Amino acid sequence: MSTVTTADQHDAHHDHKPTGIKRWLFTTNHKDIGSLYLMFALAMFFLGGAMAMVIRLELFQPGLQFVDPQFFNQMTTMHGLIMVFGAVMPAFTGLANWMIPMMIGAPDMALPRMNNWSFWILPFAFLILIISMFLPGGGPDFGWTFYAPLSTTYSNDSTALFVFSVHIMGISSIMGAINVIVTIVNMRAPGMTWMKLPLFVWTWLITAFLLIMVMPVLAGVVTMVLTDKYFATSFFDAAGGGDPVLFQHIFWFFGHPEVYIMILPAFGIVSAIVPTFARKKLFGYASMVYATASIAILSFLVWAHHMFTTGMPVFATLFFMYTTMLIAVPTGVKVFNWVATMWRGAMTFEVPMMFALAFIVLFTIGGLSGVMLAITPADFQYHDTYFVVAHFHYVLVSGAVFSIVAAVYYWLPKWTGHMYDEKLGQLHFWCSLISVNLLFFPMHFVGLAGMPRRIPDYALQFADFNAFVSVGGFLFGLSQLIFLWVVIKCARGGEKAPAKPWEGAEGLEWEVPSPAPYHTFDTPPEIK
Amino acid sequence: MAKTRSWRWSLPALLLAGQAHATGSQFNMTPGVTDISQRVYDLHMTIFWICCAIGLVVFTAMFVSIILHRKSRGVEPATFHESTKVEIIWTAIPVLILIVMAIPATKVLIAMEDTSDSDVTVLITGSQWRWHYEYLDYNIDYFSILATPRGQIEGRLPKGDNYLLEVDRPLVIPTGKKIRFLMTSDDVIHSWWVPAFAIKKDTNPGFINEAWTMVNEPGIYRGQCAELCGMDHGFMPIVVIAKEPEDFAIWVEQEEARIAAIREEEQRLLALRMDIDEQMALGERVYLAHCAACHQPSGEGLPPMFPALKANRVTTEDRAEHIKVMVDGRPGTSMASFARQLSLRELTSVITYTRNAWGNDTGDVVQAVEVYEYMQGKGE
Numbered sequence: 001m002s003t004v005t006t007a008d009q010h011d012a013h014h015d016h017k018p019t020g021i022k023r024w025l026f027t028t029n030h031k032d033i034g035s036l037y038l039m040f041a042l043a044m045f046f047l048g049g050a051m052a053m054v055i056r057l058e059l060f061q062p063g064l065q066f067v068d069p070q071f072f073n074q075m076t077t078m079h080g081l082i083m084v085f086g087a088v089m090p091a092f093t094g095l096a097n098w099m100i101p102m103m104i105g106a107p108d109m110a111l112p113r114m115n116n117w118s119f120w121i122l123p124f125a126f127l128i129l130i131i132s133m134f135l136p137g138g139g140p141d142f143g144w145t146f147y148a149p150l151s152t153t154y155s156n157d158s159t160a161l162f163v164f165s166v167h168i169m170g171i172s173s174i175m176g177a178i179n180v181i182v183t184i185v186n187m188r189a190p191g192m193t194w195m196k197l198p199l200f201v202w203t204w205l206i207t208a209f210l211l212i213m214v215m216p217v218l219a220g221v222v223t224m225v226l227t228d229k230y231f232a233t234s235f236f237d238a239a240g241g242g243d244p245v246l247f248q249h250i251f252w253f254f255g256h257p258e259v260y261i262m263i264l265p266a267f268g269i270v271s272a273i274v275p276t277f278a279r280k281k282l283f284g285y286a287s288m289v290y291a292t293a294s295i296a297i298l299s300f301l302v303w304a305h306h307m308f309t310t311g312m313p314v315f316a317t318l319f320f321m322y323t324t325m326l327i328a329v330p331t332g333v334k335v336f337n338w339v340a341t342m343w344r345g346a347m348t349f350e351v352p353m354m355f356a357l358a359f360i361v362l363f364t365i366g367g368l369s370g371v372m373l374a375i376t377p378a379d380f381q382y383h384d385t386y387f388v389v390a391h392f393h394y395v396l397v398s399g400a401v402f403s404i405v406a407a408v409y410y411w412l413p414k415w416t417g418h419m420y421d422e423k424l425g426q427l428h429f430w431c432s433l434i435s436v437n438l439l440f441f442p443m444h445f446v447g448l449a450g451m452p453r454r455i456p457d458y459a460l461q462f463a464d465f466n467a468f469v470s471v472g473g474f475l476f477g478l479s480q481l482i483f484l485w486v487v488i489k490c491a492r493g494g495e496k497a498p499a500k501p502w503e504g505a506e507g508l509e510w511e512v513p514s515p516a517p518y519h520t521f522d523t524p525p526e527i528k
Numbered sequence: 529m530a531k532t533r534s535w536r537w538s539l540p541a542l543l544l545a546g547q548a549h550a551t552g553s554q555f556n557m558t559p560g561v562t563d564i565s566q567r568v569y570d571l572h573m574t575i576f577w578i579c580c581a582i583g584l585v586v587f588t589a590m591f592v593s594i595i596l597h598r599k600s601r602g603v604e605p606a607t608f609h610e611s612t613k614v615e616i617i618w619t620a621i622p623v624l625i626l627i628v629m630a631i632p633a634t635k636v637l638i639a640m641e642d643t644s645d646s647d648v649t650v651l652i653t654g655s656q657w658r659w660h661y662e663y664l665d666y667n668i669d670y671f672s673i674l675a676t677p678r679g680q681i682e683g684r685l686p687k688g689d690n691y692l693l694e695v696d697r698p699l700v701i702p703t704g705k706k707i708r709f710l711m712t713s714d715d716v717i718h719s720w721w722v723p724a725f726a727i728k729k730d731t732n733p734g735f736i737n738e739a740w741t742m743v744n745e746p747g748i749y750r751g752q753c754a755e756l757c758g759m760d761h762g763f764m765p766i767v768v769i770a771k772e773p774e775d776f777a778i779w780v781e782q783e784e785a786r787i788a789a790i791r792e793e794e795q796r797l798l799a800l801r802m803d804i805d806e807q808m809a810l811g812e813r814v815y816l817a818h819c820a821a822c823h824q825p826s827g828e829g830l831p832p833m834f835p836a837l838k839a840n841r842v843t844t845e846d847r848a849e850h851i852k853v854m855v856d857g858r859p860g861t862s863m864a865s866f867a868r869q870l871s872l873r874e875l876t877s878v879i880t881y882t883r884n885a886w887g888n889d890t891g892d893v894v895q896a897v898e899v900y901e902y903m904q905g906k907g908e
Contacts, residue, residue, distance in 0.1 A: 062691060063683045070759045070830060137832045143756045149733060150716040150758060153860050154656075156833050238734020244717055245732055279599070281609040309719055309754075310730045311711075311737035314641045318634060325626045329619060336618045339590050344606035346599040357594070364586060368579040375629060377636040378572045380728045381557050384719065384754040448557045450723045452754045455762030457681060459693045461554060 017518060025120070028112035029518060030097045035415070036119050037094030038408070042484070044086030044126065045401075049477050051079040056473035059466050064457055072456035073141035074133060080144025084262070085169045086126055088396065091404045092265040093118075093176045096204050099411065100180060102509040102516060103198045105189025105525045110182040118175035125168035132158035132165070143454060145255070148236035148247040152228040163226045170215040177211035180204055189508070191527030195286065198507050202289050203268030206296045210257045210264075213300075217254040221247065245310050252303035260299045263395060264292055266363075266403030267334055270356045272507070273410055274338050277353035278345030279504035284337040291330035291337075298327050308379045317376055324374035328367065335364055350502070351425035355406035358433050359399060366394030369444070384454075387447025393440045405432075405483065412490050413497035417515030420490040428486060431479035438472030558723050561745045561770075565726035567636045575629055582625070640726075643740045646708035648701065654711070654718030654731040654753070656862050657760035657821070658869070661699050664710075668783050671869045672697045674763050678816065678825075681763075693750040698767035700783075702776035703743050711737040714864065716758060722751035722766055730755055743770040758862065760821050794872045797896040802873075804880065804893045811881025814874045819882075822862065827886040833862065838886040847883075847892060851902050854879055867903060872896050 017023050017032075027033060054075045058066050067075070097115065101108055109115045133139030137156035140146065151159060184205045188197070197205075224247075227233040234240020236247045267288075275282045282288065304312060304320040312320075338360050347353070369391040373379050382388060412420050442465045447453075451462045458466065500510040508527075512520045559569040597603055653660040662669035675694045679685035688694070701707050711720055713731040721728040725741040743749075751766040771779060816825060819837075823829045827838035837843045842850050854875060857865035866875060876896045883890045 062687060064681055065683065069762065070833075073756070073759065073761075137830075141759075147717055147756070150756065154716050154758060154862060238732075243732075243735070245735070278597070278605065280605040280607070283608075284610050284615055286610070287615050309728050310732065311735070314638060317637065321633065321637075322630060325630060328626060329622050332622045333615070333619055335586060339586060339593065340614070341609075342590065342593040342597065344603075344608075345593070345597050346603050346605040347594065347597055348599045357590075360590065361587060364583065368583055371579060371626075371629075372572070372575050375571060375575055375633045377568045377633055377640060377726070378575065380640075381568060381572065381723060381726055383728055384721075445555045449554050450558070450751075452721070452752050452762075454756045455752075457692060457762050460687060460689070460691050465554070 026116070028108070028116050030101050030109045030112070030115065031415075031516060031518065033109075033115050033119050034094045034096075034098030037090045037097060040119070040122060041087050041091035041094060041404075042487075044082050044090070046480070046484075047130075048079050048082035048087055049480065051075045051082065052473060053477050055079065056470040058456055059458070060470040061467060062458055062460055062463050067456070069456045070138060070141055073143070073454070074139050076454055077140045077143050077146075078129070078133065081129065081140070082126070083396075084144065084258070085166075086122075088262050088400050088404070089173060090122060092204075092207070092262070092400075093173075095200075095265065095269070095404070095407050095411075096176075096180055098415065099509060100183060100201055100204060101187070102512065102520055103201050103507055104184065104187060104192055105508050105521050105527065106183060106187035107519060107521050107524075109179050110187055111179045114175050115179050118172045118179065121168050122172045125165045125172065128161050128168070129165040132161040135161075145251060146222075146225065147251075148225060148228065148244050151225050152236060155229065159229055160226065163222045166222045167219055170219045173211050174215045177208035177215075180208040181212070184208075189521070189524040189527055195289070196527065198268075199271035199282065199285070199288055199292075200265065200268030203264040203271075203292050206292050207261050207264045210261050210296055210299065214254040214257045214261075217250060218258075221250040221254065224250070245307070248307050248310060249304065252306045253300075255306065256303040257296075257299040259392075259395075260295055262400045263363075264295065266359065266400050267292060269403045269407045269410075270338060270359055273352050273356040273406055274341050274360075276410075276502050276505045277350060277356075278342045278347050280341060280345035282337070283340035283343075284333070287333055288337055291333045294330040295327060298323060298330070302327060305374060305379075308376050309383050321374055321376045325371065328371050328374075331367055335360060335367070348503075350409075351420070351422065351429055352406045352410035354426070354429045354433075355402050355409065358429070359402045359406065362394055362398030362402065362436070366391055366399055369394065382447065384452055385447035386443040386451045386453055389453050390440050390443035390447060393443070397440065398436050402432075402436075408487065410502075411509070412487070413501040414509060414512075414514050414516055416491050416494075417497055418490050418494035419497050419501060420486050421494065424482060424486045424489070428479060428482040431482060432476065435472050435475035435479055439469055439476050440472075442469050442472075560724040560726055561743055561747065561749065562725050562741050563744070564636070564640055564741070565724060567639070568726040571632055571636055574632070578625060578629065640739075643708050643738045645706060646740060647705035649708045649710060650699065650701070651710045651712070652699075652720055652731065653714055654720065654757070654764075655714035655864055656716065656758050657753070657764040659695075659699075659720070659764065659766060660714075660868075663780075666780050666784060668780065668787060669868075670697050670783075670787075672699065672767070673817070674765055676763075678820070690750070692763065693752070693765045693767070695765055695767045698748070698769045700769045700771060700776065700779050701741075701743065702773045703746050703770045704773065706740055706742045709739045709741070711739065715862065717755050718753050718757045718764070719755035720751070720766060721754040722749055722768055724749040724751075725768075728754055746770050746772055746775075763821070790871055794896070794900070797873055797876075798900055799897075801895060802876065802893075804884070807877040807880040807893065808884060810874065811877035811879075812885070814870065814878040815881055815885075818866070818870065819878065827882070827888075837882050838888065843882050844888050844890055847894070848902075850879055850883070851894070851899055855899065855903055872900060875899055 024036060058072055135158050139158045140162045142151040142155055184201055224235040228235050228237060234242040236242050236244045271282055271288060301323045302320060305324040308317060373382055373391060409420060409425055446462050446465045451458055497514040499513050508525060557569055557572050559566050649664040651662040651664060658671050658673040660671050672695045675696045676692050677685060680687045680691060711729050711731040713733040715733060718731045719728055720731060727739045727741055729737050729739045747770055749768045753761055753764040822834035823837050829836040855867045857863050876894055876899050879894045883892045
């Protein structure tokens with residue numbers, strides 16, 4: 001698609017950067033900030049994962065054994081918040097920081113100081129959130145969806161900290177999104193026309209627009225929660241003329257596009273990896289772009305499918321059922337395009353490809369259960385059960401997280417200058433693949449059989465599956481330690497990586513040496 | 529210590545699980561016992577098989593490609609990368625499949641929403657963490673709370689067959705009649721779910737939702753609250769008993785008589801003086817069933833959400849305030865009014881109990897007439 005005419009070898013010479021902690025605190029370099037985001041996301045992934053382990057430990061068998069119900073609710077709430085806002089979103093932002101400038105031939109992000117700021121407020125947001133758990137009465141325990149009035153009248157005082165923390169996360173996301181948009185719009189190398197952009201850049205551009213549109217809505221809804229709780233407003237209190245269901249409409253108007261914020265960049269990653277290892281151009285590039293845009297637009301018209309049981313009028317219910325079903329069409333196009341890309345290619349199966357292939361299969365399973373959930377009458381039975389838990393973990397863990405892991409393996413040689421340990425990587429892949437299915441597949445069954453979500457204890461007919469699921473959970477958690485080891489090992493040394501370690505790879509990021517010099521593309525490359 | 533105890537009970541728990549399966553599939557949605565639930569089940573199975581078929585096609589193509597089109601077999605990659613014709617086809621086919629799914633789904637949904645011409649109406653009110661059922665056609669209303677003893681939950685007793693799915697007073701409905709449910713809540717949002725009827729509807733505070741069912745077979749049907757409603761969300765089950773209309777009529781008669789008898793007894797109680805031992809014994813039972821989940825068996829509560837009653841100003845000094853809180857609840861907190869939920873006798877005893885348990889030792893013996901007078905005084 002593109003070739004570079006100017007070499008960048010001389011760039012390595014002006015690597016003058018402060019050393020030690022100052023380098024990281026004051027950095028405006030997109031690669032440093034990308035690394036910070038990724039390391040932060042990894043730390044949060046393990047923290048959120050540890051909370052999931054507490055949940056699975058308590059659910060290993062019926063009865064209350066290890067934690068009390070209130071703490072259990074804090075665990076489910078914090079697990080959700082940390083994984084969504086602390087692990088998945090920062091990981092994608094980290095990848096965007098590292099890769100977008102290198103993919104479009106820009107020297108850095110457009111707004112480097114804001115870039116620094118948008119990362120460095122994030123640790124404080126999570127510090128506040130985590131500290132709130134140690135207040136008297138404990139941290140947020142109303143679920144990551146914080147439905148009113150459970151989160152207003154009936155919540156404890158950590159809610160104020162929760163609201164503050166979400167505000168900071170939102171500001172961070174919005175700044176990150178602005179940066180991505182400005183960079184992509186203004187800083188593409190000469191000749192890098194819109195329809196030559198790598199798909200990862202395209203999907204991130206659309207994601208950034210989604211972020212800018214919905215994060216203020218989240219900020220609005222948490223502020224309304226705050227004023228309802230402390231300043232005697234009644235947005236969500238019927239006694240004062242408000243409506244608790246209004247909360248859900250506002251929350252999900254943010255929440256559903258948020259779901260796509262967490263999956264669109266994943267589509268971009270898979271669309272980069274599959275052609276590389278199939279040694280064949282991506283099938284239907286243009287339709288991929290249009291499908292991504294359609295999903296983004298549709299994401300604003302489907303929010304109430306999270307609310308079918310709230311008692312909406314039939315007409316509204318039908319509208320949201322139909323629009324939700326429509327999302328299957330552009331999503332299907334993407335999956336078909338990936339399969340067509342593989343078709344008659346010459347595939348090899350390095351770790352990034354393995355994770356990308358697992359992504360396609362498991363994300364499709366999650367997508368199909370999503371179609372089932374769209375069917376309102378059936379959703380009355382699925383809603384708020386483990387069937388839903390299975391569905392969104394298939395799309396978020398074996399979807400979004402697998403894509404992030406694939407991306408890390410794919411670009412790790414570029415970042416560190418070393419090849420990762422292929423054997424350990426394959427071990428990590430197979431352990432993850434098997435355990436993630438042990439963990440989430442049986443959840444479909446317990447959900448259909450009638451087990452509600454967010455309960456610390458359950459009836460005896462769910463016992464066998466829950467024990468099974470917990471074992472899967474522990475194995476999945478342990479498997480991720482292999483990942484940590486592979487990454488650390490690769491950062492510390494290993495076989496030297498060439499500029500382009502993957503035979504079939506295309507794109508500007510492979511034109512610069514590995515590890516990528518501190519400054520790349522000071523002189524823009526020319527794309528023919 | 530706590531760990532070993534819980535492990536010891538895991539074996540009987542797993543064995544019992546085997547017996548509980550008889551009531552429904554362990555793998556799949558229940559077809560239920562109403563025409564609607566059967567239609568929902570059929571719809572579920574239809575879309576399930578369609579999804580399986582789609583998955584099969586996609587994954588077959590993918591795995592054939594993975595097996596055949598690999599570099600190790602020495603293949604040369606093809607160079608095609610678009611085909612408008614193919615792309616239009618695989619956009620159009622999913623649209624058609626979705627239309628095929630949407631038509632029956634729309635029909636079932638419209639049938640589910642038609643609550644007209646009902647025979648019996650029940651107002652369901654959720655509150656933390658109990659259900660209240662009020663029959664609008666009869667003089668009957670009562671609370672329905674979890675009946676599983678704490679000992680089973682904490683692993684001190686072996687778990688029963690209906691562990692966490694049993695209540696003290698189930699909802700009773702007649703078979704073959706159209707029952708309309710009106711749903712609301714006293715505090716947070718709950719969701720009333722009985723899988724066998726395919727009803728799951730949120731109970732929103734300040735608003736009323738509707739649902740309906742017509743049960744064909746007499747039987748006992750169990751469900752649970754399906755919307756996170758706070759600490760004991762996992763402990764507010766639903767049990768519905770469907771009886772033949774004649775048996776239902778008998779039940780209505782008995783229930784009306786029972787409720788009338790309670791009112792009568794209340795009047796008698798006003799003249800009576802209960803001694804402290806009797807009150808302490810009954811009070812402890814009531815406390816453990818209704819109060820201990822929040823305020824803890826030790827009376828130490830879970831501050832600041834659920835205050836300690838031990839050495840609390842209200843429970844040790846301000847007797848009038850104590851009665852007021854029990855009767856009215858504390859608006860804006862999880863402390864509900866217990867005036868309707870407990871009998872006068874229970875209410876009186878539990879107040880006496882909390883004023884004397886855990887070293888509160890006020891020596892106070894509250895009498896029914898005192899509580900009754902407060903309730904009446906409020907009415908005027």
